[in-house]
Amino acid sequence: MTAKTADAQAAIDKFIAATDSAAAAYFDACVHCGECAEACHFYLASGDAKFTPTYKLRPMVRAYRRHKAPFSGLKRMFGLAPPEVTGEELETWAELVYDSCNMCGRCTLVCPMGIDIAGTIAKMREGFVAAGLAPDGLVLSEKNALETGSPMRVRLQALKAQIAHQETETGIPITLDKKGADYMVILSSMEIMGYAETIGALARIFKHAGIDWTISSKCFEATNVGVQIGSSETARELVSRVVDAAEELGVKYVISPECGHAYGALRWSGPNLIGRPYAFEVVHIIELLDQLRREGRLRLKGKSNEAITLHDPCQIGRRGGLIGEPRRLIHHVSDGFRELDGAGITNLCCGGGGGVSANPRAHDLQEAAFACKKAQIDKLGSLDAIVIPCANCRTVFEDGMDAYDMELETIGLSELVAGQLDDASSRGEGSRD
Amino acid sequence: MTSFLGFVEGPLWAVAAAVFVAGAAWRIVGLLAIGRKPDISPPRASAALGFIKANLRHFYPRQLFLGRTFVHLLGGYGFHVGLFVLLLFAAPHVAFIKDRILGFGWPSLPRAGFIVAAEFAFAGLILLWVRRISDPVMRRITDRDDHVGSWLTFLVMLTGCMALGQSHEFLRASHMLLVDLWLIYFPFSRLMHAFTFVLSRGFTGATYGRRGMTP
C-alpha cells in the first residue's frame, strides 16, 4: 500500500473527460478476444495474462461504462453498470499502466477491431496523474524537465561542453542561437550525455550537404515527459518552450532528433496542445536525411560492409510512419544489411519507451521483456552492429545486452551515414561567422 | 399454438425490431455525439482514406501475428461467414425478409448449402466460446456480457436448427422467440460490435492516416 491514498474521483473525472468519440468507439467495440496479448512483449515474455493490453484499460473502461456510455444512466438505474472505480483498483493498475506498457502500438496493429489501445493508455495516464499514482521516477523526470528543461537535469553548460568536444573531434564549428537559420536542431538529454557523437555526425552531414542550422540555447530538449507521464499541462509547457525558441530564432524547420516520442509530441500533438499551428515545419532527422539522399546531396566514399541490422523504434516506425526512409538510407551507405524477422511495422519494442526506462520500479519487468528482443536478434546469427535511430532504445539495448550477455555494437543512423560521407567534397556551409 | 407463433411473429417481433433499430441507432449516434477535438497539426495524408484503409486492413492479421492468432481467425470467420450466409440466403429467412421486412427477396441456397453454412457457424461459435473458457488471457478479460451474448446467439442458432424440419409450428415459434430476445438484448450489449467495429477501425485509421500510415 502506498503512503498516499489514490484520489479515485479525480481519476474518474479525468477518464471521463479524456474519453472522446474515438475512445468511446474503442470501448464499445472490444469483444474481449485477447488477440492484443499475442502482440505484447510483456505478455509474451512472462506468460502472465494480466499484461493483456485491453486488461490494462479496465478502470477507464469501467468509468466510461458507468458514466458516459450511451445507456449508462439506464444501466445504473437497474444496477447493470459496472461498479465505481476504487482507489485500490487504481493502485493495482498503476503497475500495469506505467510499468508494462511502452505505448508501442503493436496491440493496435493486431486488434481485429483496430482499437488504438496504445493511444488510449496515454489518455488513461492522465487519470493516474490526477490521482497521484504516477511512478516516482517519472514524477522526478517531470519535475526536472519543468525546472531545468531536461528530464536528466542536463543544462546549457553540459551541452556546451559536449558541443565543444564534438567541434574538436570533427573540426566543424557548431553555432548556437543563429537567427534566421533554416533548421533548428533539438536533442534528447540521452543523446547529449550518452551519444554526443550524434551531434558531431549531424555537424558533418550538414556541412557536407550545405544545411544551414543551429541549436537554441533557450531550449534544446526534444523529449517530452508530459506525453510519457500523461500530463497535458506539462506536455503543453514543454512543447511551448520549443515553439517559442524556434519562433524567436525565426527558423523554417525544427529537426526532431533520433528519439522516439519526441517527433510525435512536437509534430502531431504539439499544435493541438498549444491550440495553434506553428510558424515553422517539424521534420524528423531521418526524413531530412532521406530527402538529402534523394536530392543526391549525400556523396559517399564507399559503402560499409559490416553486418548490420536495423531496429525500428516504435514511435518512429509503427507510430510515426517512417519505415522506408531508414532502410533507404541504410542501403545507400551499407552493403551488409540484413532485416530482423518481423521488422518494419510489426517490429518488437525494445521495452523501454513510453516512460518505462525512466521508471526504476519497472526495471526487472523491462529486462524480462527484453528477452523477446534478444530472441529476435539471435535468429539473425552473427552481426557486427545494430542501427538504432533512437537514443532511448540504444540505452535500453545496451542495458539489455549486458544483462543477457550479448555482444553487439549499437550505432545511430546519423552516425552510420556520417561515417560513409566523402568529406572532401563537402559544400562547407553553416560555419561560425 | 397459433397464438404463440402469432405473438412472437407479431407484436413481440414488432417490439423487438423497434428496440433493435432504435437502440442501435441511439448507441451509434451517442458515440459520435461525444465528439472529438479537431486535429490542427498539418496532415501528411488523407484521414478519410485512412478511415477506409484501416477498415479493410484489419480484416486480416499481419503475417507475423498469423501463427498466434489463427484459431481466432478460423473460428471467427467460420462463425461470421457461416452465420451471414445462412441468415441472408437460407430459404425460410429469405421468405421472412420478403414477407416481413423488405417486401422483396432474392434467390436462396438449396437446403444442403444452408446446412453446411450452419455447420460452419456452429463449429466457429463453439470453438470461440470453448477458447474463451480455456485460454488464460480470455479467462482474465471475459465478463458476463460475453457469455450471455455467446449463449444467446447459440440458442438462436440451435432453435433454428431444431426448426429445420419445418414441420412443427412450435419449433418455428421458439426460434422466433429467441430471435426476438436476441434483438432486444443486442443494442445494450457487446453484440453491438457488429456496428461499432467500423467506427473503431475507422477512428484509428483516420488518426494515423493523416500521419501517413495505416496501423
Add this chain to the structure above:
Amino acid sequence: MIIRYRVCRRPFARVAGRRNWPVNVCRSVLRARPLAIALATLAVLSLSPAKGLAGTGMAPTHASRPSWPVVREVARPGNALGKESFSDVWRGVRAGRAFKLSDPGLGTGVLVRSGGQDWRNRHLLLVRRYGGVLILLALGAVASFFVFRGRVRIEGGRSGRTIARFNQAERLIHWFVAGVFILLALSGLILLFGRVVIADWLGKAGFGVVVSAMMQTHNLFGPIFIVGILAMAVVYLKDNLPEASDLTWLVRGGPFFIGHLPAGKNNAGEKAWFWIAVLGGGVLSVSGLALEFPWIVAELRQWQLANLAHGIAAVAVIAVAIGHIYLGTVGVEGALDGMVTGRADEAWARQHHDLWLGEMSADAGPDAERPERPLAPPRTADTPAE
C-alpha cells in the same frame, strides 16, 4: 501394505500377515461391492422378461422367419393360384417369396422383407434394451463409486505449484468435441429412448415436436463431430500409445487400486477411453454418414448394419463417457484444472501421474504453449558474470 486403524475412506484395505487370509478374502468381497451390485443388476435385468415392451406390439417375436411352405399337389380351398391355398400364398409372402411380375419395370417381386423385422428386433434388443441397461449400469457404477469410494482427494492437499499439462490445442479440441458430443448424445438418446421414456409424459403431439427437433439437431451436428474427432485423434495420439506402465496399472487393479500406481501422462484407463472414443467415434461417424446420406449405401442390409453399429457404438461410448465426465469433474479432485486452465497441481500429478511429473521436471524448458518464449532468463545479481 500398511494397516490403517483410523477411520478413513478405505475401510476394507488388506491386512498384512499370512494368517489374516480369511479377513482379506472377506474384505476383497466387500471391496468389490460396487462391481457385485452392477453384475447383479445386469443379471436381474437380462433374465427378466421384456415387460416394458409387452402389449405395445413392439416386443420381439420369436419365430420371425417361418419356413418356406411346401406346395402340395392336392387342390386347396379357394384355388387361388391353382395348386396353392391362400394361406400357403400368404405364408410365402411373409417368408419373403418373390413373385413373377407382369411388368419387370415394376421393381422387386418380393412383397415383404422379413429381414427388416429381424433388424428391428435386434435393434430393439441389442441397442435399446441392452444399451439402456448399459447406460443405467454406468450411471449406477458412477453413483456407487461416489458413495463408497468418495471423491478422490489430493493427498496432503494442493501444493500450490502447477505444471503445464494440456496445451491450448489439446484443450480447445477436447472441449469442442465434448460440447458437440453432448449435443449429439442428448439428441441421440431422445431419438433412441424417447418413445419409451418420455412419449407418454409429453403426449403424441408434444413428443412429435421434440423428436423432430432432436433429429434435425442430431443430423446437423453429426458432420461437425466427424471433423472434431479426427482432430482429436491426431492431437491426442502421441500421449495415448501403450507403454509398459499401462500393463502394471491394469494388472494391479487400475481404478480400484488403493495406493499409488505409477502412470505416465495418461494412465491405461484414460488411454482406453481415448481409443474407445476415437474408434467408437469412427464407427459412429461412418455409420452416421450412411444413415444421414442413405444413397451412399448400396443395399438395405448395409443400412441396417449401419443403424445397428451406430446404436451399439453410441450407447457404448455414452456409457464410458459418463464415467469419464464423472472422474474428470467431481470424481477426482484436481483433474479438471488441467483441461480448463492447462495447468495441473504438482501434488495431484505426483499422486496420479508420477512418471509424467518426473519427465516434466527433468525437462524444465519453456512452456509448450509458447514456443517462442525466450529461453534465457536475464542474469540476476546472484549469477556470476562469465
